[in-house]
Amino acid sequence: MAGHGARGRSGRRPTLEEVAARAGVGRGTVSRVINGSPRVSDATRAAVEAAVAELGYVPNTAARALAANRTDAIALVVPEPETRFFAEPYFSDMLRGVGAELAETEMQLLLIFAGSDRERRRLAQYLAAHRVDGVLLVSVHAGDPLPDLLAQLEIPAVISGPRSEDETLPSVDSDNHGGGRSAVEHLIARGRTRIVTITGRLDVYGAQRRAEGYRAALRDAGREVDEALIAPGDFTEEGGHRAMTHLLAHCPDLDAVFAESDVMAAGARQALREAGRRIPDDVALVGYDDSVIARHMDPPLTSVRQPIEGMGRAMIDLLLHEIADDRPAASRALDRRQVVLPTELVVRDSS
Amino acid sequence: MAGHGARGRSGRRPTLEEVAARAGVGRGTVSRVINGSPRVSDATRAAVEAAVAELGYVPNTAARALAANRTDAIALVVPEPETRFFAEPYFSDMLRGVGAELAETEMQLLLIFAGSDRERRRLAQYLAAHRVDGVLLVSVHAGDPLPDLLAQLEIPAVISGPRSEDETLPSVDSDNHGGGRSAVEHLIARGRTRIVTITGRLDVYGAQRRAEGYRAALRDAGREVDEALIAPGDFTEEGGHRAMTHLLAHCPDLDAVFAESDVMAAGARQALREAGRRIPDDVALVGYDDSVIARHMDPPLTSVRQPIEGMGRAMIDLLLHEIADDRPAASRALDRRQVVLPTELVVRDSS
DNA sequence: AGGTACTGTGGGAGCGCTCCCATGGATGAT
DNA sequence: ATCATCCATGGGAGCGCTCCCACAGTACCT
Secondary structure (H helix, E strand, C coil): CCCCCCCCCCCCCCHHHHHHHHHHHHHHHHHHHHHCCCCCCHHHHHHHHHHHHCCCCCCHHHHHHHHHCCCCCEEEECCCCCCHHHHHHHHHHHHHHHHHHHCEEEEEEEEEEECCCHHHHHHHHHHHHHCCCEEEECCCCCCCCCCHHHHHCCCCEEECCCCCCCCCCEEEEEHHHHHHHHHHHHHHCCCCCEEEECCCCCHHHHHHHHHHHHHHHHHCCCCCCCCHHEEECCCCCHHHHHHHHHHHHHCCCCEEEECCCCCHHHHHHHHHCCCCCCCCCCEEEEEEEEHHHHHCCCCCCEEEEEEEEHHHHHHHHHHHHHHHCCCCCHHHHHCCEEECCCCCCECCCCC | CCCCCCCCCCCCCCCHHHHHHHHHHHHHHHHHHCCCCCCHHHHHHHHHHHHHHHHHCCCCCHHHHHHHHHCEEEEEECCCCCHEEEEEEHHHHHHHHHHHCCCCCCCCCEEEEEECHHHHHHHHHHHHCCCCCCCEECCCCCCCCHHHHHHHCCCCEECCCCCCCCCCCCCEEEEEHHHHHHHHHHHHCCCCCCCCEEEECCCCCHHHHHHHHHHHHHHHHCCCHHHHHHCCCCCCCHHHHHHHHHHHHHHCCCCCEECCCCCHHHHHHHHHHHHCCCCCCCEEEEEECCCHHHHHHCCCCEEEEHHHHHHHHHHHHHHHHHHHHCCCHHHHHHCCCEEECCCCCEEECCC
C-alpha cells in the first residue's frame, strides 16, 4: 500500500523537487498536477503522476501550510465536558454527518473539548495560532465569548443553533417553530382540547421558537392561546416534573402535554403518574428530540425528531463555502447564511 | 485574552523576526526563549517575553513543523466504526486518561477512526504524510497490518493490549493473568468447588492470559485443572449462552462460573436462569471488564475492573518517551517497554 | 600577560512547498 | 509574413521557523 519504489527504510521522504527531476519537468508543474490545476497538458500530467507513484511521493503538509497559509483542518468545538459528549447521542449523530461530508475532501477534522476553563484557555491559544481553517460550533450557550473571539480572529465559523433571530454567524438549525407546531397539530388532530406546554429555557433561542410553534398551531386551529397553559421548564427532568405539577394544579382539565424536550417529558410523565393520570388515555404526551429515552419510555413517547446528521452535513457545507470565500469578512457578513432543516414527528403510544 | 497590542483587525500576525526587533535581540534568541532553552540571560528573557506579550505573538505551527520536522501532534487510532466508539465506555475512559496526561504538554491529540476500508486508506495516506509524531493504537485485532505499517514508516507507536507474548511494539496492558486469577481465588475463598470458565476468543492474547490465570489460581489452591470445565466463548452474549449451556450439560454439579467478559456473563446468566439455577445461591458468577452492564445486571455482577484511564495515561507516557528518544529504531527495539497495570476485583451480589 | 573554557548571542542556511512572473512555442487574426 | 494572444512551463522569491556555527565577552587558570 505505502512504500513504493526506492523509499522505505531510507527515512527521507521524496520532495516535490525530486519528483520534478524524475519526471523531467519543473517544480511548478508538479505542484500544479498535485493540486489538480487544469493548466497542464495530458502528457505532462501522466509523466508526473508516474513519477509520483514510483517515488511514493506524499506532499509535506507543513510546508504546504506554511507556503499557502492554510491548514486543511477544521475543528469541531464542543463547549462541554467530554462526559456529556459521550452521553448524548446528539454529538455522535452530528459527528457522523460531519465525518461523512468531510470524507469527500482532504480536510482533517479535529475534535476539541472546551468544557473546563483550562481547556478554554488552550482553545483560545489554539485558535490564535490559526491552527485550523474553520470552526464548527455546537451547543453554544448564550453569552459565550467564543463566537466573538472567532470573529475577531477572522476565523470562518458555523454555529449549530443560532443564538438569536439575528445571529451574525452562519448557522444551521432544525425548524424548531415547525417542530413545535407539528407536535401541537398532531395533538389537535387526535381530538385533544386542553393542550398545555412545558417550554425549555427561554434564553435559548430554539426553545422560544418551539413555544412560538405551539402558539401558532393553536391560533391556526382557531383556538385562543391561554398563557396560563404555558409553563417554563429548564430542559431538566426535575424542571419538567415541577412544571407539570404546576400545570395540573392550575388547569386540572388538561388532556395533552407538549414537553419541549424528551427529558422534560420524562419528568412530566412522572408527575402525571403521581396525579393518577393515565397516558395516553387521560393525557396525551409529546416530547422533543426523539432521544433514546423516547423509545424506552413507558409508554413509548411520541417525539419530534431533528435531522442531526443532516445538520452536521449542512454545517460542513456552509463552512467550506465560508473558507473558500476569500472576500473580506465585512462584505461576507452581508449574505447571512442560515440553513433550517425540517423536523419529523415520530408518533408512538404516548399520544 | 487574545488580541493584545497593535494586532487585531490587521490580519497579519507578528513573526519571530518582529518580536526580535522589538526586543532588540536576534531571531535565535527569541526562538530560545519561546522554546524554553536555559541558555538565555534573565534580562534578555524578560525583554523578549515583554515583546511577545505586547505584540501578542503566537508561534506559527506550520513553520515550526517544517523547520523542526515534527508536528507536535499524536493520533489515537481506533480501528472500529464510530458507533462502537461511542457505545463502549472503554474508549471514553481511555480518552479521559490520554487527555489528562496530554494536558501537561503542548501536544495535540487527534482522534482517527479507521473502521471502514475507506477510512483505513485515508489513515495510511495520513501516516505516510507523517502528519503526527506518534500513534496510540487501541483494540487492534490479530493480523491487522497497521502495526507493521507504522514500523515501516518508523512512526513511534504504543499499543494497548499486546498482540502476543513477544509484542514488538511498546505496549500497555492490564494484568489479565492476575485478573483471571483474582476472580477464581475469590470464588475459591467463597467456598466454591466446581468452578468453570468461559474464555474469550483465544486468538486474542489477553483472553489467553485470563484463562491461564484461571488455571494458575486452581493449581495454586492445590486443585486439579479439568480441561472439560473450560469452554471457549467469543466475547458475545450468544457465545456466553452457548458455552454455559454446554458446561451445564457436561458438568451439572458446577457451582461457580468465571466468564471472561461481562457480556458473556450476561449470556451465561440467561442460560443459568433457563436451567433453573439461582445466582448466587446455586451458582456464583463473576465477569470481567466491570462494564455498565455489570452494575445493572440482576443480580449485580461481580467483575474484574481494568484501570482503563490509567492505561491511557501510561500509553501517553510511553509514547512521549518513544518520540523524545531519537536513537535509530533498530537499537530502540532492544528495550521493549511493556507496562502492565493491576486489576481490581469489584465484588457484587452475584458471587 | 597569555591561554583555555565556557556562556550568551546574532544571523546564515535551509526545511518543502505555493505563488507568480517571465519565457517561448503554438495559434489565430490581420 | 507579422503581430497579438494564448497556452504550458520553469524557476525565483518567500512563507516563519529551527538548527547550528561563529563570535564576543567574561571567568578562571597557568
